[in-house]
Amino acid sequence: MPNPTQEFFPLAPSLWAATAVPAPATTPLDSNAQADVIVIGAGYCGLSTALHLAERGVRVLLLEARQVGFGASGRNGGQVIAGLKHDPGELLRMFGAEPGQRLIDFANGTADAVFGLIDKHGMDVPRVRQGWIQGAHTPAAVQLAERRARDWQAQGVAARPLDRNETARLLGTDKYFGGWLDPRGGGVQPLSYARELARAAQAAGAVIHTDTPVTQLARANGKWQAWTSRGLRVTAERVVLCTNGYTGDLWPGLRKTIIDANSFQVATEPLPDAVRKTILPEGHVSSDARNLLLYYRLDHMGRLLMGGRGSFREPDAGQPGDWSHLEHIVAKLFPQAAGAPIAYRWCGHVAITRDYLPHLHEPAPGLLIDIGCQGRGVGLQTRMGQALAQYLGTGDAKALPVPLSDLRPFPLHGLRRIYVSAVIGWYRMTDGGV
Numbered sequence: 001m002p003n004p005t006q007e008f009f010p011l012a013p014s015l016w017a018a019t020a021v022p023a024p025a026t027t028p029l030d031s032n033a034q035a036d037v038i039v040i041g042a043g044y045c046g047l048s049t050a051l052h053l054a055e056r057g058v059r060v061l062l063l064e065a066r067q068v069g070f071g072a073s074g075r076n077g078g079q080v081i082a083g084l085k086h087d088p089g090e091l092l093r094m095f096g097a098e099p100g101q102r103l104i105d106f107a108n109g110t111a112d113a114v115f116g117l118i119d120k121h122g123m124d125v126p127r128v129r130q131g132w133i134q135g136a137h138t139p140a141a142v143q144l145a146e147r148r149a150r151d152w153q154a155q156g157v158a159a160r161p162l163d164r165n166e167t168a169r170l171l172g173t174d175k176y177f178g179g180w181l182d183p184r185g186g187g188v189q190p191l192s193y194a195r196e197l198a199r200a201a202q203a204a205g206a207v208i209h210t211d212t213p214v215t216q217l218a219r220a221n222g223k224w225q226a227w228t229s230r231g232l233r234v235t236a237e238r239v240v241l242c243t244n245g246y247t248g249d250l251w252p253g254l255r256k257t258i259i260d261a262n263s264f265q266v267a268t269e270p271l272p273d274a275v276r277k278t279i280l281p282e283g284h285v286s287s288d289a290r291n292l293l294l295y296y297r298l299d300h301m302g303r304l305l306m307g308g309r310g311s312f313r314e315p316d317a318g319q320p321g322d323w324s325h326l327e328h329i330v331a332k333l334f335p336q337a338a339g340a341p342i343a344y345r346w347c348g349h350v351a352i353t354r355d356y357l358p359h360l361h362e363p364a365p366g367l368l369i370d371i372g373c374q375g376r377g378v379g380l381q382t383r384m385g386q387a388l389a390q391y392l393g394t395g396d397a398k399a400l401p402v403p404l405s406d407l408r409p410f411p412l413h414g415l416r417r418i419y420v421s422a423v424i425g426w427y428r429m430t431d432g433g434v
Contacts, residue, residue, distance in 0.1 A: 011067055013317065014346035015267040015303065016074055016191035021124050023068055024199040029209040029232050035061035037392065038226050038236040039206075040214050040250070043073035044377055045242035045370050047197040048117075048385020054204035056393045061234055062206060063226060065213035069194030071246040072377055075348030077265060077295050077307045078193075079285045080378045081132050082111040082184035085356040087151045099403070106387065106401035108155060110379030111184045113386060114193070121203075123196035125188050126300035130283035132185025135167060135176035141289040145180040158183050171286055172279035173333050175434055179288075187285045187297050190378060197382075214250060217241075217367070224366055240388060241369045244377065245349030251369065256409035257359065258371060259352040264310035266326045268340035270302040275336050279304060293375075294329060294434075304337055306330050315347050332434040350375050354410060358384060362404045368392070 011017045037053055039046045042064035050060045064070070084091070084107045091107075092100040111129075118125050136142040145161055152159040161180045168174045170181070198208055216227040217239060226234045241251060245260045271279070280286065280298055287295035295307045306326045315322035323345040331338035353359050353372035358380060361369040368391075370384055383401075390399040397404070 011070060011074065012346060013344070014075060014265075015299065015305070015344040016078070016189060018344065019299075019301070020074075020189060020191035021195055023195045024202055024208075026068065026198070026208050026210040028211040029063065029228055029230070029234070032232055033061055033234045035059045035207070035234060035236045037061075037238045037240060038063065038224065038234050039240045039242065040226065041071075041242040041244070041246075042068045042194070042198060042208060042210065043071050043242060043244060044194060044197065044381035045244070045385045045388070046240070047194060047201055048382045049240050049242065049388045050206040050208070050385075051197060051201040051204055052386050052389030053392060054201055054206040056389060058393065060201075060206040061236070062201070062208045063212045063214050063228065063234065064208065064210045067210050068198045068208070069191045072244060072348045072350065072373065073194040073381075074191035075265075075346060076190050076263070076375075076377060077297065077305060078187050078190040078299070078378070079132065079287065079295060079297060080111045080114050080129075080186045080188055081287070081376050082109070082182060082379060083107045083152070084358075084376065084380070085374050087148050088155050089151050102398065103401050104155060106383060107380075108157065108184075110376070110383045111186065113383040114188065114379050115186065117197070117200070117382065118188070118193070121196070121200040123193065123200070125192045125196055127186060127188045128283045128285075128300070129186030131181050131183040133162065133167070133170055133179055133181050133284045133286045135171060135179040135286060135288040137176055137288055137290055139177055142178040144289060145178060149180040152182065170280070170282060170284055172281060172336075175333055176288070181284070185285060187299075188378065189300065193378070217250060219364065219366075238366045238368065238392060240392070241367065242371075242381075242385075244371055244373055244381070245351035247351070247371060251363065251367075253407045253409055254361075254369065254371065257353065257407050259410060260349045261352055262310055262314070262347050263307060263350050263375065264315065264323055264326055264347050265305060265307040265345070266323050266330070266342050267299070267344040268304045268330070268337065269343045271298075271304055271337060271340055273302075275340070276302045278336050279334055294333070296333075303343070304330065304334065304340065306333075310347070315345075317345070320345060329434055354408060358402060360400055360402055360404050361407055363407060
């Protein structure tokens, strides 16, 4: 049995932590409990799963080691991008006609899932939905953008390629050769969205306990038991594990199936109106086609956010130089904002799988695992929660967007810091300058 201890984990400083709506009232688990389903992890997938199970009348108890949205769900760039890393044509080739189209349809609706829930539950979430632009940083990337636009047009999406002039006008920078526009995309305050998802789940009947790390999962008498760090036990028929980039060793081997890469971000003070009107002037959000992609947007107060990959080690909040590469990019990409003071610097983990797809596992009866967001977690994990709830409620495997699979660890996972750092260095050279 785990040793009884209690810990409290405050949110790390960030723009989102500073500006989010208040978190709903939650408490640590303080006694043994029973439920129909235990959900572990209060990020988008866990919260969406809990909400949609509760709406089905299922007794749901959600256990979160820290706070609602503590991980990537409260640290990401807030871009709501439909689709997956793979385009429709690629998915059809990978999965075949029927399962491939089912996955495409799922991916097509990920952004709709977010904005639909915000509207349905009247969530207090600053948001914009003018579309997502992917800039092409090389002539070869222009061809990729054109292909992606055609691929989604064939699925009925009003996507369109952008020439160099229109890309410059819509982004506010002349550093791209072209791009494409996906009207499904948008932006949200990501921590506010996570907290409002939690509030909606509670209103539907789900019970959420924060500051309650689960340290052990075990089967006893045909049921699952989740033991917490305080030595308490929750018993249920089913468990859903959704910890993504913050996955530890709760289930053997799971942590080794992803690369938990760091994503760094900076945000300026609110820009002067004259400058603000020259950057993403029509309210789009954007990330480009680099291997080490850059992603950027304006928040609802006119701050410019810039995000991208950085070192594998955890940055030091007391060392602003750990984010200097992004501050340099702000000045190069948007010279009009070069003098804007940087008000916030933060970082979070992205869960990357071997094939850049979300993975679903059922390694033991009654245990369902979701992992892998590839940096598109806002929409992907929101809709994944809907799919998991439907699967648990009906038993229909076709409710799942991808088939259940075995755990497959990354080779030499213990050396990932070395080889990921080498890959990052190579991409820095081959992606080209801003």
